[in-house]
Amino acid sequence: MREITPRKIIEMKGKEKIAMITAYDYPSALIADKAGMDIIFIGDSLGMVVYGEENTLNVTMEQMVFHTKAVARAVKRALVLADMPFGSYEVDTEDGVRNAVRLIQAGADAVKIEGGYDHRKLVRKLVRMGIPVMGHTGLTPQRYLRLGGYRLMGETDDEIEEILRDARALEKAGAFAIVLEFTLADVAKLVTEEVSIPTIGIGAGPYVDGQVLVWHDLLGIYENTPPFVKKYADIGGMIRLALENYREEVKSGEFPAREHYWEFLDKDDFRRKAQRALERLGEDD
Numbered sequence: 001m002r003e004i005t006p007r008k009i010i011e012m013k014g015k016e017k018i019a020m021i022t023a024y025d026y027p028s029a030l031i032a033d034k035a036g037m038d039i040i041f042i043g044d045s046l047g048m049v050v051y052g053e054e055n056t057l058n059v060t061m062e063q064m065v066f067h068t069k070a071v072a073r074a075v076k077r078a079l080v081l082a083d084m085p086f087g088s089y090e091v092d093t094e095d096g097v098r099n100a101v102r103l104i105q106a107g108a109d110a111v112k113i114e115g116g117y118d119h120r121k122l123v124r125k126l127v128r129m130g131i132p133v134m135g136h137t138g139l140t141p142q143r144y145l146r147l148g149g150y151r152l153m154g155e156t157d158d159e160i161e162e163i164l165r166d167a168r169a170l171e172k173a174g175a176f177a178i179v180l181e182f183t184l185a186d187v188a189k190l191v192t193e194e195v196s197i198p199t200i201g202i203g204a205g206p207y208v209d210g211q212v213l214v215w216h217d218l219l220g221i222y223e224n225t226p227p228f229v230k231k232y233a234d235i236g237g238m239i240r241l242a243l244e245n246y247r248e249e250v251k252s253g254e255f256p257a258r259e260h261y262w263e264f265l266d267k268d269d270f271r272r273k274a275q276r277a278l279e280r281l282g283e284d285d
């Protein structure tokens with residue numbers, strides 16, 4: 001059992017902001033856990049930032065299971081959360097239950113689904129089974145095609161109503177937190193005040209209970225970063241400089257230097273051994 005549990009996340013509301021980050025592999029999850037993240041999240045943004053897809057719609061359960069296993073092996077303290085990918089929970093509740101179980105058995109402590117009201121039955125079922133669920137409303141990227149791209153949500157009466165309906169349904173169904181994505185800050189504030197469970201924003205302003213960002217965006221290793229991201233480092237630039245340096249040293253012969261390889265100190269000893277090896281090879285022909 002990891003230190004940060006859904007109960008602890010709920011208790012943080014109004015007391016301490018929740019810090020959440022995505023991670024898709026072992027080394028990054030190790031760093032995120034050591035950095036004291038509360039929630040380490042295998043997002044389906046994986047399809048875009050790791051696999052180079054245009055949207056998240058082609059991410060499979062197999063991908064989510066593999067990446068969840070890699071992350072789960074690294075994390076000792078944070079809550080490990082895994083996204084349910086597009087198509088893995090919408091068909092029927094049984095399908096959703098089976099797929100959520102797969103992510104839990106891969107090492108996740110909880111799962112996240114996009115939407116709220118439409119999936120309230122599934123959320124209730126999972127929670128009753130003992131699988132903690134995080135909801136997600138505002139911009140839900142799995143509606144990419146219908147929305148015609150990623151855009152700010154919560155401007156119209158209908159959108160505000162939908163977001164509030166999702167949040168209330170999630171709270172009632174027993175979800176332990178809600179992601180509010182790319183939502184006007186006033187709407188995010190209203191939702192945060194309306195529900196007793198924590199809201200975790202991404203591009204939803206400061207009046208929420210926590211923040212989540214995508215690993216590659218905040219570290220500067222992805223070129224199509226959304227406009228709400230703060231870039232905390234230019235790791236992409238650092239990687240490029242390092243690789244250019246390496247390439248130049250290979251070309252010039254500066255690498256490998258004397259400390260990077262091993263050689264016989266006694267060259268006569270080596271000549272005798274090489275001679276014998278060559279003779280034995282000659283006999284084999």
Ligand SMILES: Nc1nc(=O)c2c([nH]1)NC[C@@H]1CN(c3ccc(C(=O)N[C@@H](CCC(=O)O)C(=O)O)cc3)CN21
Binds near residue numbers: 225
């Ligand atoms: N790397 C990455 N970071 C994310 O935060 C993220 C993903 N990927 N993939 C899944 C969703 C999609 N998100 C996004 C992605 C792009 C915009 C964005 O660029 N919006 C622009 C242009 C929108 C348009 O008209 O197409 C904007 O200026 O609003 C917003 C949210 C957030 N999520």
Ligand SMILES: CC(C)C(=O)C(=O)O
Binds near residue numbers: 042179
């Ligand atoms: C943007 C976050 C909340 C997400 O769902 C993801 O990274 O997949």
Ligand SMILES: [Mg+2]
Binds near residue numbers: 141
């Ligand atoms: Mg996602």
